Amino acid sequence: MDAKKVYLKVYNLSMVVGWTFILITYFLKALETGFDAPLMYPHVRIALMIFQYGAILEIFHAITGLVPSPLGTTITQVFSRVVLVAVLEYIPESRALGFLLLGCAWSVTEVIRYSFYSFKLFGLPVPYPLLWCRYSFFxxxxxxxxxxxxxxxxxxxxxxxxxTVFGLFPVSYIIWALILYYIPGLYMLYTYMLSQRKKVLGKKNENKPVEALNKKEN
Known part of the structure; x- marks a missing residue:
């Protein structure tokens, strides 16, 4: 059995389980606390750190060619999220509206994404609703x-x-640079996914069976 494929199966299934736990916990605690971010955060913090830091492995997957993901978009997405997880953990004042938005977006996105990858890795046809969600919810x-x-x-x-950074300048300068980078970063990620959506769900695929789409999308 191919060790690389076994590793990817275990990795992706673990991510599905982890992010599903985060998603369910997030919404249950949101309803329980009336969407009070500071009260919600402690219930997902450990799982959020484990599974978001675990995404760092995806950079190495792309570098080594283990998966065909574009390195630039992978680094952009993973790096920004790792920084955000650290900010949420060490700066309690940051747990507010931003956490409510990113917590929802991240958990829904990752459950869909890793479920999609898992179907592909196990050689199973991707259900069309999951295929559509993968290329539309973003x-x-x-x-x-x-x-x-x-x-x-x-x-x-x-x-x-x-x-400060070695007493030279405030770290806030780096944070501002990261905020500004979101402009080209979001453009890069968004246009990439739009191109993938057109390729998979475009008009030329409207009359093709789901099985054909599954073969086309690797």
Whole structure:
């Protein structure tokens, strides 16, 4: 049995389980607390750190060619989220509206994405509803997630103004650079997914059976 494929199966199934737990917990605690972000966060913090930091492996997957993901978009998405998880963990003031937005966007996106990958890895036909969600939900979830991330970073700026890089300049300068990078970063991710959506769900595929789409999308 191919060790690489076994590893990818285990990795993706673990991510499906982890993000499903985060998604369910997020919404249950949102209803229980009346969408009170500071009260919701402690219930998902450990799982959020484990499974978001676990996504760092995807950079190595792309570098080594284990998966055909574009390296630039992978680094952009993973790096920004790792920074956000650290901000949420160490700066309690950042757990507000931004967390509500990014928590919803991340968890829904990742459950869909890793479920999609798992079907492909096990050689199973991807159900059309999952295929459609994979290439449609991002239209709303990407802007929602980015909005939440930017709001969270803004909330962290007062703290980072008091921390310097080797006494040279405040870390807040780096945070501002990251915020500004969201403009080209979101454009890159969004246009990539739009092109993939057109390729998979475009008019030329409207009359093709789901099995044909599954073969086409690797």
């Amino acid at each position: 239209i709303v979830l990407y802007p929602m997630g980015v909005s939440g991330e930017v709001i969270t970073l803004f909330k962290s700026l007062p703290y980072f103004r008091t921390v």
